[in-house]
Amino acid sequence: MLKTQFLSYFTHWGYSKTQIFELNDNDILCDNTSSYIFGMQFFYILFFNLFNERLKAFGKSEKKIAIFAFLFSMKKIQMVDLGSQYQRIQNEIDEAVIEVIRSSAFINGPAVKRFSEKLSQFLKVKHVIPCANGTDALQIALMALDLEPGSEVITSDFTFISTAEVIALLNLKPVLVDVLPDTFNIDPQAIRKAITPKTKVIIPVHLYGQTANMDEIMEISKEFNLFVIEDAAQSIGSQYFSNDGYTYYSGTMGHIGCTSFFPSKNLGAYGDGGAIFTNNDVLAEKLSMIANHGMKVRYYHDVIGVNSRLDTIQAAILEVKLKYLNEYNERRNQAAQFYDKKFTNHPQIIIPCRDPKSTHVFHQYTIKVPAEHRNSLQKYLNEKEIPAMLYYPVPFHRQNAYQCYGYQEENFPVSNHLAEVVLSLPMHSELSEDQLEYITETLLEYFKIKS
Numbered sequence: 001m002l003k004t005q006f007l008s009y010f011t012h013w014g015y016s017k018t019q020i021f022e023l024n025d026n027d028i029l030c031d032n033t034s035s036y037i038f039g040m041q042f043f044y045i046l047f048f049n050l051f052n053e054r055l056k057a058f059g060k061s062e063k064k065i066a067i068f069a070f071l072f073s074m075k076k077i078q079m080v081d082l083g084s085q086y087q088r089i090q091n092e093i094d095e096a097v098i099e100v101i102r103s104s105a106f107i108n109g110p111a112v113k114r115f116s117e118k119l120s121q122f123l124k125v126k127h128v129i130p131c132a133n134g135t136d137a138l139q140i141a142l143m144a145l146d147l148e149p150g151s152e153v154i155t156s157d158f159t160f161i162s163t164a165e166v167i168a169l170l171n172l173k174p175v176l177v178d179v180l181p182d183t184f185n186i187d188p189q190a191i192r193k194a195i196t197p198k199t200k201v202i203i204p205v206h207l208y209g210q211t212a213n214m215d216e217i218m219e220i221s222k223e224f225n226l227f228v229i230e231d232a233a234q235s236i237g238s239q240y241f242s243n244d245g246y247t248y249y250s251g252t253m254g255h256i257g258c259t260s261f262f263p264s265k266n267l268g269a270y271g272d273g274g275a276i277f278t279n280n281d282v283l284a285e286k287l288s289m290i291a292n293h294g295m296k297v298r299y300y301h302d303v304i305g306v307n308s309r310l311d312t313i314q315a316a317i318l319e320v321k322l323k324y325l326n327e328y329n330e331r332r333n334q335a336a337q338f339y340d341k342k343f344t345n346h347p348q349i350i351i352p353c354r355d356p357k358s359t360h361v362f363h364q365y366t367i368k369v370p371a372e373h374r375n376s377l378q379k380y381l382n383e384k385e386i387p388a389m390l391y392y393p394v395p396f397h398r399q400n401a402y403q404c405y406g407y408q409e410e411n412f413p414v415s416n417h418l419a420e421v422v423l424s425l426p427m428h429s430e431l432s433e434d435q436l437e438y439i440t441e442t443l444l445e446y447f448k449i450k451s
C-alpha cells in the first residue's frame with residue numbers, strides 16, 4: 001500500500017518509474033544528497049496515510065487536507081529548483097563532470113567545442129561562440145562592431161541591467177525606449193522615434209521568454225542601416241514565426257545574438273556561462289578573437305580583446321542539459337498553463353499575454369496586479385513560503401548610475417507602470433501540481449481576504 005503510494009507520488013512528481021525502483025532496490029535513500037528530501041517526503045506520505053481518513057471524518061475538504069499535508073513535506077517551493085532538476089539527470093551530469101576532471105582539460109577542453117556545435121545545430125545558427133557569461137556576450141558583441149565613442153545604442157528600459165551597462169562601459173550612449181504593455185518587449189514604434197544620425201545599434205531583449213517583434217526590428221535596421229544584437233538570455237529555445245514564412249530560434253535573426261547560461265536560466269549551467277550567435281562568418285571570427293584576448297594565433301593580438309571563456313566543466317554540464325531543453329521548456333509551459341487556468345478572468349490578475357508571433361519558454365511567469373496590492377501580495381506569498389520576485393522594480397532610466405544621460409520621465413509610461421505592477425511567480429521545470437495548487441490557491445486567497 002505504502003509502496004503503491006510511493007510510486008504514484010513520485011510519478012506524480014515527475015520521477016520515472018525506473019528511478020522509483022532504483023530507489024526501492026538499491027537503497028540509495030541513505031546514500032545521496034537527495035536522501036533528506038526523500039526522507040521528508042516519506043514522512044509526508046506516512047502522515048497522509050495516518051491522518052487522511054481522520055481529517056475526512058472531521059469534514060475537511062480533500063483540497064485542504066492536501067494543502068495541510070503539503071506544508072509538512074520538505075519540498076520547499078523555490079523560484080528555481082535546481083536541486084530537483086539535477087536529481088533527474090544526476091548520473092549523466094556526474095559522469096560528464098568527472099570526465100572533465102579526469103582529463104584535466106579545464107580550459108577550452110573538448111566539451112566546449114562539442115557543446116558549441118550542438119547548440120549551433122539546435123538553434124540552426126552558423127556560429128556559436130561560447131564565453132564566460134551573458135553580460136560578456138553583450139559586451140563582446142558590441143566590441144565587434146567597431147563603433148565610434150558616443151554612438152547611440154537603442155535598448156529596452158525594462159530589463160536586467162547588463163544591456164545598458166555594457167553600452168555605457170564601452171563609452172557608447174544607452175538610448176532607452178519604452179516597452180509594450182502586453183509582451184513587455186521593446187516597442188518598435190518607440191525605436192523609430194529614438195533614431196538619430198548617431199544611432200548604430202538596436203538591442204532588443206526578449207524578456208521573460210518571448211521573442212520581441214523581430215520582423216519590425218529587422219525592417220527598421222535595414223531602413224536605417226543599423227546593427228541588431230538580440231539579447232536572448234531569457235528566451236533560449238523560443239521560436240519566432242517570421243513574416244518571411246520561416247520559423248527562427250530566438251537570438252538567431254539579428255546580426256548577433258547573445259545568451260546567458262546563468263544557473264536559473266532555461267538552459268542553466270552550474271555556474272556562469274554565456275554564448276554569442278551569428279550567421280556572419282566575418283563577425284564570427286572577430287567575436288571569437290575578442291573573447292580570446294583579441295588573438296587568432298597565440299600571443300599575436302590583432303584587436304583589443306577580453307578573457308571570456310566558457311569553463312569546460314560548465315560546457316560539459318550544458319551539453320547534457322541541452323538534450324533536455326525542449327522538455328524543460330515544455331514543463332515550464334505546463335506550469336504556465338496551470339497558472340493561466342486558475343487566474344484567467346480574475347478581475348485583479350492579468351496573466352502573461354502570448355504573442356502569436358513567438359512561442360513562450362516562460363523564463364518567468366509574470367502577472368500584473370493592481371499597484372496597491374503588488375507589494376503586500378508579495379509579502380503575503382513570502383509569509384506562506386512562496387517566493388515571488390519583482391523583475392524589475394526600477395526601470396533603467398531611474399537607476400542612479402544612469403542619471404547622467406538625462407532621460408525624460410514622460411518617455412517611459414509603460415516601464416514605469418510595469419515596475420509597480422509586475423510580480424513573477426515560481427517558475428521552473430520541476431514544479432509539481434501540488435505546489436502549483438498551493439501557490440495559486442494562496443494567491444487567490446489573498447484577493448478574497450482583501451476584497
Ligand SMILES: Cc1ncc(COP(=O)(O)O)c(C=O)c1O
Pocket residue numbers: 133134135136159160162163205231233234259260261262272273274
Ligand atoms: C536579459 C538578460 N540579459 C543579460 C543577462 C546577463 O547574463 P549573465 O548574468 O550571465 O551575465 C541576464 C541575466 O540575468 C538577463 O536576464
